[in-house]
Amino acid sequence: MYGEALYKPEMKEGNPIRLYSSDEITEIFGKLGLRIYNSFADFNGKPSSDNDIQLMVYSIRE
Incomplete structure (x- = not known):
């Protein structure tokens, strides 16, 4: 969830x-x-x- 501390996942396989x-x-x-x-x-x-893996965003601070 956004805003919560993240910890390195323990993954033996996968990405x-x-x-x-x-x-x-x-x-x-x-x-x-x-x-x-x-x-x-x-x-x-x-x-x-939704089919593209890369997303570049143009945003402005309100």
Whole structure:
């Protein structure tokens, strides 16, 4: 859960990377006083989608 202390997971197999959905990112940024104005899937400005693993976010502090 966002805002709580994290501890290194004890994993013997698998990948411990946490992926966030765009809704989760929007919520996290909102709690920090940021509004997301746009998001991209790459540095060429490709619009982001749920099928892309990379998410670049353009946000402004409110």
